[in-house]
């Protein structure tokens with residue numbers, strides 16, 4: 001049984017009720033799971049284990065939605081459309097627990113679900129929930145997938161991904177890689193952090209974490225990175241508050257390293273909020289020079305400022321505006337390094353934001369690819385002759401990545417892909433994993449199954465001198 005506490009509205013809420021309301025809002029209001037969950041957890045004030053359970057229920061249920069709905073449709077008449085959204089959320093979440101969260105006794109899952117159903121609805125709903133979950137419990141999960149499915153259908157149902165996405169990945173990456181990626185997308189993401197070398201060293205933080213009983217190890221991919229196990233949210237630590245590190249995915253840490261800015265340079269980050277890469281660029285420059293950090297959303301400027309302040313970085317200058325208009329506002333050819341960390345479909349970060357796989361469409365990818373090419377077209381005008389343009393996304397859709405770069409290069413012959421100056425340890429790890437296309441071209445696609453880090457694309461382009 002989980003502890004129940006009083007919500008501000010007067011209603012008692014335990015981990016399962018919190019998870020249920022988050023799932024309900026994600027489905028009915030299109031809310032982001034991460035934001036919605038953070039708000040709900042703050043409001044509910046759950047204990048750490050209960051917050052952990054609520055988190056697991058939300059992510060696990062969204063991750064396994066396809067598989068869960070397939071199992072429930074034969075047991076619940078009118079599933080899913082004719083069932084009230086909150087009952088849908090409750091049944092899905094309970095099925096998830098029965099099947100994948102085996103550390104919770106099945107009878108406790110059913111009892112709690114029935115209690116919630118009766119409290120929120122009426123006896124009839126309690127009866128429905130009880131009947132469905134007891135049947136699931138009795139029948140078990142063996143043979144829960146139909147026989148004779150085509151490869152795409154099997155992967156889609158087994159690993160709970162939409163069919164169109166599985167078909168797309170099968171065509172591009174083949175069966176083995178698609179299956180690995182889909183499985184990896186259902187794993188919990190690594191907790192990782194990027195050490196701020198202006199304040200501390202990786203060894204020093206690792207030693208302090210070991211002393212505090214936090215299991216952490218150096219990243220295999222990024223020289224400033226650490227990966228922690230069962231550490232809780234590192235944002236709540238004193239080290240974070242003191243600016244010793246930034247919580248960031250390991251793949252994301254590579255982008256500033258590939259940009260390789262030097263102290264004293266003038267650098268532009270076109271799409272910068274919340275400032276993860278901006279602050280990394282400034283750290284790499286030893287806080288000497290200027291990093292202009294721009295984002296289109298006015299409210300996000302403050303987020304970048306807060307990060308720069310927390311890390312004591314004085315070289316960051318923030319501005320708000322559409323990156324498509326930056327070339328009209330800033331001096332042409334005036335930046336040594338320009339980073340375009342473009343808005344993208346996010347198909348590389350499904351593990352962190354599982355609703356992405358259910359919400360994004362092929363049409364979104366096409367529209368984003370078109371925007372990205374236009375953003376590249378405008379950003380290039382700001383690069384000095386001999387300077388560097390780095391393009392990155394957290395997606396694995398080729399239209400938004402390699403294809404966008406090829407289109408760009410056709411139109412801008414002054415630029416060429418630059419395979420030099422990439423972080424050695426990264427290329428070594430990717431090469432050792434047998435995942436580097438040789439000879440290395442200057443573009444890198446990391447897939448989510450390779451290192452347990454986000455799927456990311458990075459291209460480094462050099463503008464010719466004069």
Ligand SMILES: C[S@@+](CC[C@H](N)C(=O)[O-])C[C@H]1O[C@@H](n2cnc3c(N)ncnc32)[C@H](O)[C@@H]1O
Pocket residue numbers: 270271272273274275276277278294295296297300321322323324341342343344
């Ligand atoms: C991938 S995120 C950037 C993450 C950031 N670079 C970091 O490492 O913390 C993309 C950002 O682009 C911003 N954005 C979207 N369209 C834009 C545009 N037309 N001009 C400038 N920024 C834009 C979004 O607000 C979002 O913050």
